[in-house]
Amino acid sequence: MPVDELQGIDIEYRLLHNIHFSLKRGEVLALMGPNGSGKSTLARIIAGLTLPASGEVIPLDHGKKLSWQNIERWQTIGFIGQHPRRQTIGATVAEELGFGLLNQGHKVSEVRLRVQQLAHEIGLEKQLNQSPSSLSGGERQRLVFAAVLALKPSFLILDESLTMLDSRSQERCLRLLNTRAADMGQIWITHDPELAVKADRLLIMRDGRMQDLGEPSGVLNNTRVCREYSIRSLFPDSTFDENGKKPDTKKKKITQKNILEWEKTQYSSRLEISQKVKAFEFIGIVGPSGSGKSTLLESAAALIKPDTGTYYAFGQEITKTKNDLRQKVRLLLQEPGEYQIGRNAYHEVFYLQSRRIKKERFNENMEYLKAFGIPENLANRPLENLSGGERQKAAIAAALESLPEVLLLDEPLIGLDLNGRLYIQSFLREMKGKISILYVTHDLSEITDIADRLWLIENGRLKLDCLMEDWFKHREQLQRAGIHCPKANQQPEQENITN
Amino acid sequence: MDAGLYLPGESILHKLDSRLKTGSLVAVSFLTTMAHGLGLFSLSVGILVLFFLSGLSFRRIRSLFLAVAILGLFYAVALGWYWDESWHFWRGYWSTEGLIQAGIIMLRIGIIFILTRLYMAVTSPSDQGLGIAYFFTPLTRITPKAADFSLLITLTLRFLPLLIEEAGMLYKARLAKGNIPQNTGKRIIELANLLLPLLSITLRRAEELADNLLTRGYVSGGYRVLGIKEWEKRDSIGTAVLLVWLAITILIQNVGVYSY
Numbered sequence: 001m002p003v004d005e006l007q008g009i010d011i012e013y014r015l016l017h018n019i020h021f022s023l024k025r026g027e028v029l030a031l032m033g034p035n036g037s038g039k040s041t042l043a044r045i046i047a048g049l050t051l052p053a054s055g056e057v058i059p060l061d062h063g064k065k066l067s068w069q070n071i072e073r074w075q076t077i078g079f080i081g082q083h084p085r086r087q088t089i090g091a092t093v094a095e096e097l098g099f100g101l102l103n104q105g106h107k108v109s110e111v112r113l114r115v116q117q118l119a120h121e122i123g124l125e126k127q128l129n130q131s132p133s134s135l136s137g138g139e140r141q142r143l144v145f146a147a148v149l150a151l152k153p154s155f156l157i158l159d160e161s162l163t164m165l166d167s168r169s170q171e172r173c174l175r176l177l178n179t180r181a182a183d184m185g186q187i188w189i190t191h192d193p194e195l196a197v198k199a200d201r202l203l204i205m206r207d208g209r210m211q212d213l214g215e216p217s218g219v220l221n222n223t224r225v226c227r228e229y230s231i232r233s234l235f236p237d238s239t240f241d242e243n244g245k246k247p248d249t250k251k252k253k254i255t256q257k258n259i260l261e262w263e264k265t266q267y268s269s270r271l272e273i274s275q276k277v278k279a280f281e282f283i284g285i286v287g288p289s290g291s292g293k294s295t296l297l298e299s300a301a302a303l304i305k306p307d308t309g310t311y312y313a314f315g316q317e318i319t320k321t322k323n324d325l326r327q328k329v330r331l332l333l334q335e336p337g338e339y340q341i342g343r344n345a346y347h348e349v350f351y352l353q354s355r356r357i358k359k360e361r362f363n364e365n366m367e368y369l370k371a372f373g374i375p376e377n378l379a380n381r382p383l384e385n386l387s388g389g390e391r392q393k394a395a396i397a398a399a400l401e402s403l404p405e406v407l408l409l410d411e412p413l414i415g416l417d418l419n420g421r422l423y424i425q426s427f428l429r430e431m432k433g434k435i436s437i438l439y440v441t442h443d444l445s446e447i448t449d450i451a452d453r454l455w456l457i458e459n460g461r462l463k464l465d466c467l468m469e470d471w472f473k474h475r476e477q478l479q480r481a482g483i484h485c486p487k488a489n490q491q492p493e494q495e496n497i498t499n
Numbered sequence: 500m501d502a503g504l505y506l507p508g509e510s511i512l513h514k515l516d517s518r519l520k521t522g523s524l525v526a527v528s529f530l531t532t533m534a535h536g537l538g539l540f541s542l543s544v545g546i547l548v549l550f551f552l553s554g555l556s557f558r559r560i561r562s563l564f565l566a567v568a569i570l571g572l573f574y575a576v577a578l579g580w581y582w583d584e585s586w587h588f589w590r591g592y593w594s595t596e597g598l599i600q601a602g603i604i605m606l607r608i609g610i611i612f613i614l615t616r617l618y619m620a621v622t623s624p625s626d627q628g629l630g631i632a633y634f635f636t637p638l639t640r641i642t643p644k645a646a647d648f649s650l651l652i653t654l655t656l657r658f659l660p661l662l663i664e665e666a667g668m669l670y671k672a673r674l675a676k677g678n679i680p681q682n683t684g685k686r687i688i689e690l691a692n693l694l695l696p697l698l699s700i701t702l703r704r705a706e707e708l709a710d711n712l713l714t715r716g717y718v719s720g721g722y723r724v725l726g727i728k729e730w731e732k733r734d735s736i737g738t739a740v741l742l743v744w745l746a747i748t749i750l751i752q753n754v755g756v757y758s759y
Binding site for chain 2: 088095336341
């Protein structure tokens, strides 16, 4: 039965209050909002994965109300989540593409043909018999997009599905979406203003309530309004601080002392590098998905050992038996909110403090957490009851708790709302020149005004090492590698800030 | 995700179709439990040939020999040491017949252990799942639960390596907080502290998997295997070789002195 509109009527569920919305086929809604505001919960309710406490999502055909009892909801509304690794079901690429089609009741012979066509469309025809796990993150997300789009849903929800991809992979996924854009309604849950600006309407979630702000570009070009709603504007977050002033980007003195050094090191086939990091240096590391950036950080923290070559930290060779780096080098893993050990945010952040010290420093600790946007009521809540963004804030607070000499950050801003990002960025500006920082990202705008040097890693090798201020000389090379580069003259109008 | 016991390679055994490999594992294991005399000899020689064809190093199955040796010792005492009901245990003696019987049981266990290890080493978890699901397909006509069961097996086989990967990430997250104490007791406590978060991650991943199944329209009993891989000439040759091997084993097993 054809559904041409979805209407949300007075939806209530936990923190969601009085949610009303309408989505027509061919329309794209961007849904933005601070961490923990209820975006993903609403997405699950629309997809039928969670039942609302009250209210409903109604399917309509030319204004006529239909019943879900006569419609297959999974065929009508497609849903794609964030992490490519956790979206696949099939044992092989072919099975992944065909799984939903078989469930739709198509014959196996028809599905085989369709699968081959789909694989050809996304450039995976040679990998049909391979496990999806053998694909790169970008390829895997493209595979999931193709598998879901093959079911021809009338509506599609993307819950931060493009967040973890480099710009090249994002473009490929968007191209796939465009093939169905005319007859499919879409909801894009995102923190990325460059993606949201492509939508037809912008919806904001704040404290469980929704507001329709209409056409997105007007809002996203206005930094003041964006700050009000705690969403990112189209201008780099770090260009202006919370008070609308230019941050201090004066060069801090870098000593000539090498504190980290890779001497002809090779880490299986993932990374081959010979580089040095000086004390107090801030290095931005960029590269496409799967290029070896995370491996580089793991090697710097000595979590992995080189197969050949030598790795030195603080002038000493790091071996299996001689490794006392942990207190001096702190690593913040990618998606840190997923891998937490503490019972709650408080325990997670102050994990290494003994019970007695935790008790003695309670007030001091709470102040520290508040600075990261974790108030007392959140700090004592079990981690599984926090939103993804709130867990991420706790993980970042934990990594920065005992100030190390070297800080390794792997995509620390992914999934964070504007406030979270601003706090981390202002903290990094404060730390610059006091500790060494290696910062991995695929969005150059996060580091252009703070890093001293820029490394580009591609296919496990260092392809570019330049001063950060010279990055624009290599713009083409960076863009070819799938790095988001800031646009020229990307400055907000002054009135937007002073208003 | 294809980690764990699977060892990627280019050997002929790696390249064979997973249906043939899964079928062979079942057939040879079944025959091993019944074969005796020269039949067991034929199976042992066959396993040795397969081992060399797989390109696996002996190091990979060394621990299996230890396990088989311990089991062998148990069977040697249980079956080989004979004493009369009226005697004390220590006044017994070694029985040749019992020892041979223990040796044969040990050989059967060894063959099945090595065969299973070989299967896992040359077949990726996803292919294992497809192979197993293929043999369950006919049973779905009897009960839809067979489809659920085969999906369960294939998902489990894919889920386990993912969990191993997640456990590794959790361990790294713990290391990133600071060194794990050297003291054995404290070390055990630290590692035990990781169990609860691991359980939490497992449940989250299981929930995500369930969501993915729901959003792709899976209903109980609806799982069908979608094999795209073509059955190749080498798979037919492999099947022929398997059948000849099994036939020889059955035919020659009654030739010889001992039959147990």
